Amino acid sequence: MLSVKDVSKSYSGHRALTDVSIEVPKQSIFGLLGPNGAGKTSLIRIVNQITAPDSGQIFFDGEPLKARHVEQIGYLPEERGLYRKMKAGEQAIYLAQLKGMPKAEAKRILKDWFEKFQILDWWDKKVEELSKGMAQKIQFITTVMHNPKLLILDEPFSGFDPINTNLVKDELMRLRDEGTTIILSTHNMGSVEEICEEIALINKSKKVLGGPVADIRKQYSQDLFRISFKGNMLDFTNALWTNFELVEKHSEDDNYHSCKVKLLGDNTLNNLLQALIPVVEIQGVEELIPTMNEVFIAAVNEKMEDQSHE
């Protein structure tokens, strides 16, 4: 759906993007991750044609990105707002018209959306009279109202309570199922795990990680397992010997324990179980795949270590 090829951009000596390439598959939710100031917003602005790249190319649905594509893109910036003195409905119609929608159609569609988000009563109220949550809803609506092929959302959940967060999440997944491609830029790793299929992680202007979420988490797995068992803790630690490392232990009582164990060297889970079965009674085994949060921190720190070595 969207291909970014070797895009670079710098602002008066400061490099915002260095040869970044990403491939966003059609009808998916794509996570664009990275620490603050990594270059995510620069990339998003380039895709939105707010700024132009110094070099590199962008393809929208196979075609080089052109001005007319803005009508097929919906963008919810991180720094977002509305005209405070304008009425909610009037303003939404204005924004829809700027996206190229005819007025009557915009009004009909917007009324439906306002209804769905339970803010129809506020149609004729000025934005300054609205609560922050309501304003956020309007912003979300104005991003999706023109049924864009590509949605770019920068921190869409900030400012929403858990109920509305779920409302928005459900809406996003419904839109995806109906064919919309969604790029989600967020620091909320929980929602990345929950709804993103693929991610790209940008750090210090470069893409450092990319691919399906499950693969990436596997890639960062550190051969950690949680073992629950009945038996003596001392016997357990002795059995680990030098082939395995006890990372964390948790004892329910003298006879029931739950421990985090890391495989060392070429040892496998089978080796671990062979060593343990004779001494304790195993209750449960679970592979500990790192959360996106851990992957994020690991990936960013790794990069920083690389740089300090250079």
Added chain:
Amino acid sequence: MNKTGLIIKREYLTRVKKKSFIVMTFLGPLLFAGLMVGAIFLAMSDDTTHNVLVTDEFGIVVGEGPDGKPVKATPRFFEDSERIHYFFTNDPISDQEFIDSEYTLLLQTNELTFNNGKAELVHKKLPSMSVKSQIKNELEGALEEVRILRKQKNNEIILTYEQYKSINQKVTLVDQDIESDKKDSLKQERAAVGFVFAVIIYFFIFLYGVQVMRGVIEEKTNRIVEVIVSSVKPFQLMMGKIVGIGLVGLTQFLLWVVLSGVIFLIVQIVFNAGYVSPSAVLDQQQMAQVGGDQQDLYAVLAQNPVFEVLFRINWPLMIGSFIFYFIGGFLLYGSLFAAVGAAVDSETDTQQFMLPVSIPLVFGFIVAEFMLTNPEGSIGQIFAIIPFTSPIVMMLQVAMGPTGGIWLVLTSALVLIATFILIVWIAGKIYRTGILMYGKKASYKELWRWLRFKS
């Protein structure tokens, strides 16, 4: 609808619908009309005592008394009133003699006065309208009586209608300032009319230019700007804002003109009917007499010094150039103000950029003031060409009939067009970068860098 059009429409409608706009629309003309009425009232209530010397070389209204001294030929007229005293002579008086004398006004007849009723009223200081019309009435009466007396002398006692018409002729007094010989041009007065337009342009550029700046800052602090520039080009947003607000200014101005006109007319009718000096009523009667005859109406109006000045101005050119320079000046300064708004985060930060933007504007105003006393100086021509001052200065030039002729108007207009294209382009570049920069107070060095960014 085209996107820039949508932006213009929003900018225009949200402002025109505001209460403050409506209040200003009605208060403005009241204020204007109040000022005008006040000025007229002041012009009418003149309490200086005038010594009027009637010099009549041809012995029309001044004859020779029994003691050989010149006296008025008609006892009924030129009676001294409380504030006007008349003196008579048959000898011409030199300008210097008049300046040194205690006379304040000099009523000069010439060989044609007897027939066409034209005489000159030479002043040291322009007399009020009421004084002037009193003197006019006296001369008119005296001439009528003298004409009848002469006809009696020729034994033409029975008057025919034609004879009466030839007696009853209106008097025209031509003003002349003793210290200058600008009998015809009235340049200073016309410059004053131009000054009024210059003031209007000055205020509108400032008032509405600052609104452009505020609008840009509002969009920036609201953080809506990024949403909008993802749908339209920043340049479209900037131009839409400038044009929309400029149209609000023009609308306000036109409403003021219409409303002021209405109020002024009402006040004038009330004034003329009730109050005012008998002369004004007389004028009305005369106007009624001449009926639908436009030529005569014009002549009657032209006797009024204010109307005389107004009639001498080339109005189509004046209004055309007012609109041109208003639009040109507003585009020029509006885009500068937009760039200032984009370069800062809040209105408190605007000062360092406001100064260089407003100095040329204020300077234009100072030049315009200077031109009031020196309408034909070369300074007025130089600053009529410099585009940052020309929208103000050209108002005076056009009103006076430009000292440099038509080439001055053309050069000035072309330079203004070229400059605003350049400035709009530069401002667009600063704007484009500035609106998405937060928390960074831009320096001039920074702005220079923004100019060179790729779009």
